[in-house]
Amino acid sequence: MKKFVRVENVGQTFHTRKGAFVALRDIDLTVEQGEFITLIGHSGCGKSTLLNLIAGLTRPTSGVLLCAEREITGPGPDRAVVFQNHSLLPWLTCFQNVYLAVERVFGGKEKRPQLAERSQAALDLVGLLPAQNKLPREISGGMKQRVGIARALAIEPGVLLMDEPFGALDALTRAHLQDELLKIVAKTHTTTIMVTHDVDEAVLLSDRIVMLTNGPAATIGDILSVPLARPRDRVRLANDATYLACRASVVDFLHRRHGNPERAQAAAQANAQTLREVDPAVLDAASPATRVAA
Numbered sequence: 001m002k003k004f005v006r007v008e009n010v011g012q013t014f015h016t017r018k019g020a021f022v023a024l025r026d027i028d029l030t031v032e033q034g035e036f037i038t039l040i041g042h043s044g045c046g047k048s049t050l051l052n053l054i055a056g057l058t059r060p061t062s063g064v065l066l067c068a069e070r071e072i073t074g075p076g077p078d079r080a081v082v083f084q085n086h087s088l089l090p091w092l093t094c095f096q097n098v099y100l101a102v103e104r105v106f107g108g109k110e111k112r113p114q115l116a117e118r119s120q121a122a123l124d125l126v127g128l129l130p131a132q133n134k135l136p137r138e139i140s141g142g143m144k145q146r147v148g149i150a151r152a153l154a155i156e157p158g159v160l161l162m163d164e165p166f167g168a169l170d171a172l173t174r175a176h177l178q179d180e181l182l183k184i185v186a187k188t189h190t191t192t193i194m195v196t197h198d199v200d201e202a203v204l205l206s207d208r209i210v211m212l213t214n215g216p217a218a219t220i221g222d223i224l225s226v227p228l229a230r231p232r233d234r235v236r237l238a239n240d241a242t243y244l245a246c247r248a249s250v251v252d253f254l255h256r257r258h259g260n261p262e263r264a265q266a267a268a269q270a271n272a273q274t275l276r277e278v279d280p281a282v283l284d285a286a287s288p289a290t291r292v293a294a
């Protein structure tokens with residue numbers, strides 16, 4: 001498999017009014033073509049910072065990032081980004097929102113009918129062709145995110161970058177869109193890097209889960225391969241031993257090895273004697289923490 005995205009020895013320091021803030025250090029990651037990678041970690045650990053670096057929206061303080069063996073020096077059509085907030089233009093229809101992106105990338109060499117065809121094919125991919133003439137305010141939050149994904153895929157990016165794309169949606173809509181995303185990447189084989197703080201989402205979607213330690217100076221603490229065959233079915237996986245083992249491994253990383261700093265502090269203030277007497281495994285089983293506290 002071709003190494004498609006490379007992050008080599010990357011660090012990111014922000015210069016704030018209070019002085020230098022080291023957000024990321026020593027990040028090394030290679031993503032192969034067609035791989036689905038999720039970045040998971042507690043809120044504020046640096047997931048978005050890393051994704052923005054790959055998107056080329058920011059430049060690293062140290063190290064180098066490459067996409068298809070070319071250094072990433074800014075945003076480009078080879079890397080499409082989907083944010084949590086759909087960021088559609090409210091005065092344009094779904095079709096026009098997608099068309100705008102398509103025109104920007106392919107407008108130089110293709111005529112209008114071809115551009116329209118590309119736009120409609122992308123909307124069809126996310127099941128939104130019937131809503132193509134609606135304005136963003138006329139459709140649901142889940143549909144808006146699907147338009148955002150259509151717009152990203154319409155430019156045929158080498159890499160699809162997503163920053164908690166389903167984070168603002170209710171659980172059922174989120175599950176539905178995860179299933180849809182699974183089908184889309186199975187069809188398009190698009191290399192995908194997605195930020196999430198949802199353990200189940202990470203296991204369901206990923207080939208590998210990249211787990212970040214807590215900041216400041218966060219880095220990759222562990223990478224978990226998810227050896228589940230595709231297509232994946234969430235209902236069947238619910239009791240699958242491999243699925244459960246992967247899930248347990250991520251939960252262990254997030255809640256035991258790299259517990260939320262705020263929660264750790266709260267726990268320290270609680271009755272230490274009681275905490276010492278309770279087996280952590282029992283605590284875990286009693287409250288299956290599927291989502292990292294935001």
Ligand SMILES: Nc1ncnc2c1ncn2[C@@H]1O[C@H](COP(=O)(O)OP(=O)(O)O)[C@@H](O)[C@H]1O
Pocket residue numbers: 014015016021023041042043044045046047048049050215
């Ligand atoms: N432009 C910036 N200037 C200063 N600090 C920043 C900037 N962007 C992010 N940070 C800090 O870097 C850390 C990581 O942020 P972020 O990548 O947004 O976390 P996550 O996406 O994992 O929640 C946080 O402590 C955040 O406050």
Ligand SMILES: [Mg+2]
Pocket residue numbers: 047048049163
């Ligand atoms: Mg973020």
